[in-house]
Amino acid sequence: MRAKKLEKILIRGPNWVGDAVLAIPAMKAVRALFPDAEITLLVRPFVAGLYAAAPFIDKVWSEAKPSRLTDWIRITRDIRNRQFDMALLLPNSFESALMMLLAGVPQRVGYATEGRQWMLTNGVTAGSKSVHQMQYYLDLVKVISAIVESPSIEIEATAHERNTARRLLAREGIPIEAPFLVLSPGAAYGTAKRWYEDRFANVAETLARELGFYVAVIGSETERPIAARICERIVCATAILAGKTSLETLIGVLAESSLMITNDSGPMHIAAALGVPTVAIFGSTDETVTGPYGLRTRIVKHPVECSPCLLRHCPIDHRCMNGVTVDEVCRAARELVGA
Ligand code: SF4
Structure with a gap:
């Protein structure tokens, strides 16, 4: 046509x-x-x-x-x-x-x-x-007849989005201009996509100490308890942003961040499109179909015969997520940020 x-x-x-x-x-x-x-x-x-x-x-x-x-x-x-x-x-x-x-x-x-x-x-x-x-x-x-040879997914946050995000971060304990990493430990689709709270906390603690980062945990209002439990496990300074961000503020938070550690989720795609170094943990879903797109992304996945199942909840022993280690995620993050 x-x-x-x-x-x-x-x-x-x-x-x-x-x-x-x-x-x-x-x-x-x-x-x-x-x-x-x-x-x-x-x-x-x-x-x-x-x-x-x-x-x-x-x-x-x-x-x-x-x-x-x-x-x-x-x-x-x-x-x-x-x-x-x-x-x-x-x-x-x-x-x-x-x-x-x-x-x-x-x-x-x-x-x-x-x-x-x-x-x-x-x-x-x-x-x-x-x-x-x-x-x-x-x-x-x-x-x-649209030309699609060099697809560009990049987006940019506006100054307003960044400023709003920084004000929220400051209210939650992360000083203006302080570097921070973001955890996105939820997944609205179901528990099958979720890596474990203690491992998210362990990764955040390790990387925050090594890189001198604060830690911000994002998510929906219903995921706030997850964010709270993770922050309880972390000694470094943290901010719970779950339930406190509009989409615009979330874009600002991600744009201001230095690193994102995430399950397969919507914020994962936003971070990747903003060019934020993004480590995505995959298990039940297919990274060849819904993986993050961008040069500064890494996927960590443990190969199991039942993946991708695309189920909301695992009917067996969640071996796809259980096989993903803290060390693997930290290594991927260090590669991305050049540490
Ligand atoms: S069935 Fe397999 S791929 Fe699906 S959640 Fe369970 S362990 Fe993961």
Whole structure:
């Protein structure tokens, strides 16, 4: 399909933070192909902050998942009124394609999954082999002739995000300008993805002493007890940020940090895209599909025959995570920071 001049483009963005980061190279490719078009990104509120200062998007349109039919109809009508020339659908949901069809968007581009081929003008058949999620999005935009040879996932935090983060860190005990490492020990998906609290604490204590870092522990409100238990085990100065950061503040915290030690999670992808040295601990999931993308990343994984299982909770003895040692994680971190 050849690229036509389009004036207004709507990108329906992914619903998860990690996917929202991995879609950035595809969005940049669309921007490069249509430098003069007005590109609007329709996303859920909890990922909107990721694109607040993104130069490849003109307008970020944030809508919560419609809970009533009347909300769904209102959004569909809004899309119709805004008269987009093309909609690029990054989620594979039936509902997202139906919305664009009923909104009368003339060109509708997406993967022909979930029985939605008939609703798309440019339905793309996914390859049989699983590819990295970032490549999956790039393969989709190839259909509109976007050039995807040198994907760039890099993002930058704004000065406001950094300043807000530093003020929060200072309130929590990490002095302004002090170097610190970040632990991300949670995983919303389930316990199968979680490495152990005592080992996170051990890694943090070891590296903080060696490198002269403070320690900040991030996570959601529900993961606050995990963060608290880890900090109780650490003698060095720590700050519990779990439950205290918006997405924008989290971006600022990660951008200000010197090192990230993390489970497979959304913040892992943000840190990698910011260029922060990131050690990612993998077990039940497939790093070839959802691994962090960036030059300053290391994956630590213990090979077991049952991985990737993609389960939320391990039905056996969690050998994938049990096999990952503190020494391995510390070694990967030292390599990344050149210590
Ligand atoms: S089944 Fe295997 S890969 Fe899955 S969580 Fe358990 S040990 Fe890990």
